[in-house]
Amino acid sequence: MVFLIFVGIFSLSYSIGSQSKLSDEESQSFLKEFQKVVQGIDAIGIFEHNASVALPMFIPGFGLAWGAFAAWSTGVAFEALVTTTPALAKIPPLALIYLSPFGVMELVAYSIGMSRSFLLINTIIRRKPLKNELRQTGIEIGIALALLLAGGFIEYAMIQQFGSSVGHIKSSL
Numbered sequence: 792m793v794f795l796i797f798v799g800i801f802s803l804s805y806s807i808g809s810q811s812k813l814s815d816e817e818s819q820s821f822l823k824e825f826q827k828v829v830q831g832i833d834a835i836g837i838f839e840h841n842a843s844v845a846l847p848m849f850i851p852g853f854g855l856a857w858g859a860f861a862a863w864s865t866g867v868a869f870e871a872l873v874t875t876t877p878a879l880a881k882i883p884p885l886a887l888i889y890l891s892p893f894g895v896m897e898l899v900a901y902s903i904g905m906s907r908s909f910l911l912i913n914t915i916i917r918r919k920p921l922k923n924e925l926r927q928t929g930i931e932i933g934i935a936l937a938l939l940l941a942g943g944f945i946e947y948a949m950i951q952q953f954g955s956s957v958g959h960i961k962s963s964l
Contacts, residue, residue: 797858797905801898802885804859808866809873809884818874825868838943841897845904845935849928851915854908858901893949896942900935907931 813821832840844861848854866884873879888894907928914924 793906793909794902797902797909798898801858801862801902801905802888804862805866805869805888806884808863809869811867811870813867813871813874815874818871821868821871822875825871832947834944834947836943837946838940841900841939841943842936845897845900845939846932848901848904849907849911849932849935851908851911854905855912858905858908861901891946891949893942893946896938896945900938900942903931903935 848858848861850857869879869884869887888898911921911924911928914921
């Protein structure tokens with residue numbers, strides 16, 4: 792149940808970010824920086840990026856805020872792309888997450904991290920033993936990394952097959 796709540800929180804934060812209104816100048820600046828970051832990226836690079844976003848989400852308490860910020864900033868990135876590529880305006884922002892295999896894998900991985908962050912901070916506040924929670928955390932980190940690794944290879948394969956527009960649309964998630 793906690794996991795599903797964080798799927799909703801991540802989705803809501805992403806949606807709020809995608810409703811941001813950016814000037815053409817802000818969008819162009821963002822896209823130039825983004826293109827520098829993703830130029831020459833491969834499946835392992837996508838995995839490394841996504842893992843660097845996901846792992847802080849497991850930090851007790853902090854992971855909640857980090858996950859919401861990551862979702863929001865990805866929504867803003869989508870809006871920057873819509874500003875510069877009007878054809879994307881016809882695509883509902885959440886469709887990129889829910890309809891792409893790598894988007895779903897990343898959403899699950901990030902939501903696992905955020906929910907574990909909540910469960911850990913809840914255990915700490917209640918002063919309960921952490922041993923079982925830490926064991927679960929290790930297992931969930933492994934699951935999240937496996938999802939992100941597979942997602943990185945799927946995303947890279949789709950970028951290779953369909954062109955960089957797939958990566959430009961979603962790679963910052």
